[in-house]
Amino acid sequence: MITDFVALILEIIGTIAFSVSGAMAAIRAKLDVFGVVIVGCITACGGGILRDVLIGSFPPAIFSNFKIVMVGTFTALMVFTMAYRHRKRYEELTEKIEYVNNVFDAIGLAAFTVMGTELAFTAGIHENIFLALTMGVLTGVGGGVIRDVLINTTPYIFKKHIYALASLSGGVIYYAARLFTVNPIVPSLIAMALVISLRLLAAKYRWSLPKVS
Secondary structure (H helix, E strand, O other): OHHHHHHHHHHHHHHHHHHHHHHHHHHHOOOOHHHHHHHHHHHHHHHHHHHHHHOOOOOOHHHHOHHHHHHHHHHHHHHHHHHHHOHHHHOOOHHHHHHHHHHHHHHHHHHHHHHHHHHHHHOOOOOOHHHHHHHHHHHHHHHHHHHHHHOOOOOHHHOOOOHHHHHHHHHHHHHHHHOOOOOOHHHHHHHHHHHHHHHHHHHHHOOOOOOOO
């Protein structure tokens, strides 16, 4: 089915993107290679695990799809290897590294938000819009929250760059478009473009929600 194919593509894109983002955050936190791999994988898979727990799917799908875990592991190892080989210049390239991290993080957020929302349609529970949107946002941001907890920092979604709001906006657009078509490709592209654009623009222009200084 076309829906299964799109879900697979989104899962692969999101896994690679979030594994890169998680591994780079772990390297910045001075973790060793094992820590980098674990944080990279949990960033890629954590949101899906939380989503499956939410809807009572046991065991979570990731434990029956070992290939995705291997994709996350291999990606994190490649990031660590590249950083280790260029470790003398790594600190000098902080600004460029942060930009690359933001790009991959935006792609992962977009892919997993759409994937999580689509699963509500696949499971036949999309009539509950609150649950469908929660599945999308949780899949998108859950891994990042666990990542930040593991590296001992305040979760990114709570402090800057309208992170969760970008995910929610993409989920709403996807949900609305998906109601009028059985083909998820066009809704996926529209929603992902919105999430990526909001995420990168927020990072560039320092958009954040109001907070007490």
